[in-house]
Amino acid sequence: MVAAAIAAAALTSTGAAQAHIVWTAGAELVNHHTGGCLYGNRNTEVAKMVQCGLDAADGSQDWELVSARPDTGYANVQIRLYFSNLCLVAYGHGTGPGQIGGSSDVELATCDSNDPSQIWAMTSAAPRTGNYAHLNFFTFGQRTCLDGGIGVYGFPEEGCNAGNNYQEWDYHHGQFNDDGSRI
DSSP: OTTHHHHSEEEEESSTTOEEEEEEEEEOEEETTTOOEEEEOTTTOOEEEEOTTTTOTTSTTOEEEEEOSSOSSSEEEEEEETTSSEEEEEEEETSSOTTSTTOEEEEEEEOOTTOGGGOEEEEEEEEEETTEEEEEEEETTTTEEEEOTTSSEEEESSSOOTTOGGGOEEEEOOOBOTTSOBO
8 A cells, every 4th residue: 555545546426427536646647659758847837748757856747637526427637736736728729839730738827627728538548557547638628638749739639539649648656655755
């Protein structure tokens, strides 16, 4: 039970569409295809992809997935930078990379559970392996899927493509000791 109490998913349900997700203690979100980590800068509110472990001592690569009710048949979560009140937000269509028409820029903003562009439907992209959950994140607010192919941005489509490894995020939980220190 090393870090299970700290970093495991707690799932309690009051009905099929009311799941409550809490994955705490912060963990890396690793892009399945590139192996890069999602990075959040608390000072500039920039979100980007970086080499995992690079400048990670400040917690800039540690994320929490926190329930954002009501669920819509999917587990709706906010992707929150650990030890902060900053969440990932997808901005309007056409604000992302120019070569991806209709894509959305993804940055950090003060968490607001009433902002649909900060609420991400979380689904399984593949079966769990060990301490890794393989996830897709789709925001209905901008109708984009969180993609890490050419940086981090929202790819425009009607739901994530579980077969697209750029849209698969590996969330490694259980990487902390009981006292919260890294294993």
